Amino acid sequence: MSVELLTTLKRNGFSDSTIAAITGVEEEDVEQRRREIEITPSYKRIDTCAAEFESFTPYMYGTYETECEAEPTNQKKIVILGSGPNRIGQGLEFDYCCCHAAFALRDCGYETIMINCNPETVSTDYDTVDRLYFEPLTYEDVFAVIQRERGLGGEVACLVQFGGQTPLKLALKLQQAGVTILGTSPDSIDLAEDRKRFAELLWGLGIAQAPSGVATSREEAREVGTSIGYPVVLRPSYVLGGRAMAIVYDQTSLDRYVTEAVDASPERPILIDRFLEDAFELDVDAVADASGAVVIGGIMEHIEEAGIHSGDSSCVVPPYLVEERHLTTIRDYTRRIARALKVVGLMNIQFAIKDETVYVLEVNPRASRTVPYLSKATGVPLAKVAARVMAGASLEDLNLFSDLEVTGVFVKTPVFPFVRFPGVDTLLGPEMKSTGEVMGGALTFGNAFAKAQLAAGQQLPQSGTAFISVNDKDKKNVSKIASDLVALGFSIVASRGTAAYLRAQGVDTDLVFKINEGRPHIGDQILNGGVDLIINTPLGRDSFFDDLTVRRIAMLHGVPCITTLTGAAAAVSGIRAIQNEALTVRSLQQYHSEIVADGT
Structure with missing residues (x-):
């Protein structure tokens, strides 16, 4: 491809992956050709003053022009990948985590850089980070920003844990390109997502998991459904918000939903799990450091039964129906899994209890949508703690020696957009509907x-x-x-x-x-x-x-x-x-002061 044509395509917004698909080559070949002929993006400053006077706001956007207005320093800097567009399943909870991570790292003396493409978020405010890049959360765009920030020789590391599933997908490829990923390693992230590898890990730890299988076709899905028994949960891998998830009770229903599941994640297989009917579900958020110390932020009991997406289920902390012996088992499993995965930073685990057995449903080595809720209930900013741990601090350094406690009872309830979408059924299920x-x-x-x-x-x-x-x-x-x-x-x-x-x-x-x-x-x-x-x-x-x-x-x-x-x-x-009872108003500070007074 000629220099002129490639330059024209890049200036008109064609990504490397799109050019590769059109020309029938690999994306890496397009990237290599670009770099050989020095076609790389420059960055312009968004004029927040409408040309009335000179703007110094560090809002940057990428373009294929000659002049670059980005001014990278030689300071130690950490790039935080944001959550991207708000949608059902991925909203402001992750933006909260990104902001708190940025605040904590800035307090530790790091230069903070945010890459996000959603101007509606707090993480894209002018005073949240030292420099903000309005760029898509793709490998090409993220790596280009990191390369630009490396310009003067400053150390650049990257955080992928706080933006939900979107940045998590980029971790392995960024690491392979030589980018330092702070916190949990990309291999551990992939281990938690890879159903076969993760099942082997749990088996080695002696931790129960619902019977499951993996399928890449309708025929394989039928075989798995027959072998593990109905009802089953179908879920695409590497998606957030339960997109295209379904509970099916027979083979006819399975055939109908397989196509939908494949469409949601065509490059990944379908995950099929035995559905644990009438089970209690619980969520756990925890923070682990590099030494293997683990602090559990809270155990949240779902109010709705198994089968309702965790984002659509009300939940309560502390649990009010689960027996203490099961909670002890959950704490033990959480610590063992965190150490086996070598988690550094945040981790979320979903558990189910059925017939006196505690099962692990899913492990996400990242921030979850319940982190803001637990942070408010306990008075401990978990995202800030995790960011400092990922930057090298230990939990002991942060005076965290035991699991967090709450005074009182805190219930999280989802908010649904049904009034705005009257055609949507209000029946809850495994696919998330709340906003x-x-x-x-x-x-x-x-x-x-x-x-x-x-x-x-x-x-x-x-x-x-x-x-x-x-x-x-x-x-x-x-x-x-x-x-x-x-x-x-x-x-x-x-x-x-x-x-x-x-x-x-x-x-x-x-x-x-x-x-x-x-x-x-x-x-x-x-x-x-x-x-x-x-x-x-x-x-x-x-x-x-x-x-x-x-x-x-x-x-x-x-x-x-x-x-x-x-x-x-x-x-x-x-x-x-x-x-x-009277529904009285009581500030969070009152609850938190009682925790301190109790010495916990």
Whole structure:
């Protein structure tokens, strides 16, 4: 390819990978050709003063022009890779981590550089870092910035842990190009993501994992599904937010979803796990240093049962239903896995408890979306701690000798955009739908849950009529919830099957028609203001017309609609707290001061 053509393509925004795809060569060949003829990007300063006077703001963007306005120094510098565009599954939680990492490193005397392509984030504010590059989070663009920053001989290292899954994918290639990756090594990152290697690691540690397999075709997926048994969870590897994930209960459903999973990550195989029905799920965030010391930031119990994406499930710290012996096992597993993976910095592990066995579901050697939540609950800025550890400090240097504790109860609740997207089903599943989160703190679980629901825009009713319609699998567990609602002053109406079951259990229940059974039906009752709370748990991802219509009507009319029984039980606790306790305001500083006073 001629110098003129390659220069024209680069000036018009063609990436090396795009040029390689068009010309049928490898991306590395295009990069090498560019460097041979010295076609490299220069960086211009964004004029924040509209040419009224000279701008000194260190906002840079890449272009293929001759003059470069970037002014790298010879100081020790650390490049932080941001999270990129906000989307479902990857939002401001990671931006929080990037900012706190930058603040901590600046306090330690490092020059901080942020690479991000989202001007809506705090990490792209003028005073967050010493220099900001508005560049795509691709290998080509990130490596070009690092090369420019190396210009005067300054030491340049890179952090990939704080921006979520996007920068994590670049770690191995950057290391192969000679970039120093601080914290957990790219090989350990790949080990945690590689299903076969990770399963061998857990087997060697004697830690249980749900039966699983890997497939690259429909035929292989069928074989895995048959061998490990249904139901199974399908998930593409290297994706965030549960994109294209599904729980399938038979081979027909598996065939239907395999194509979707492959499309989500075409260069990676499909991961298939046995779905642990009716299991408790928990999340753990921890920080480890190079010496092998591990401090657990918190163990968070999911309020929704297994099968709901962790980003869509409310969770509580400290756990309120899990037995202490299981928590002891979880702490032990967390430390052993962190040391086996040689984690330096943050790590997130998802656990499940079923039939008295603790299973490891997933390990992410990076910041998770729960880091800001735990940091506020404990009063310890975990992202700052992790950044300093990755820069060489030990946990002992930071006066962290034991796992973090909380005073009171803190509930995290997701915020959903259903009002803006009325066509989206409110039924929760393994694919993430929430776009934010809130936190409620109190001295009791019910009070904290009620506060969190209020903050999320969902006002729990104190009385009225509750409509209950659950699938056959859930019927055995719904009678206590219904009885509790009656004791709290609610009237119960239910669909035909649920009403018959509740009556047989001695719960006073009125029958209401489904939408296809004639009028007046449940939709009419909601429209007329006759329903104050809905508990609706259809089975599987494909809900029947009636259930979907009921949930949409409820959303449009502001009626709380709960789609899991564990969520319904938590709502009952919240309603009881509203009736019996005052929802008082208490600052985080008050909670944190009590932790200090206790000496923990």
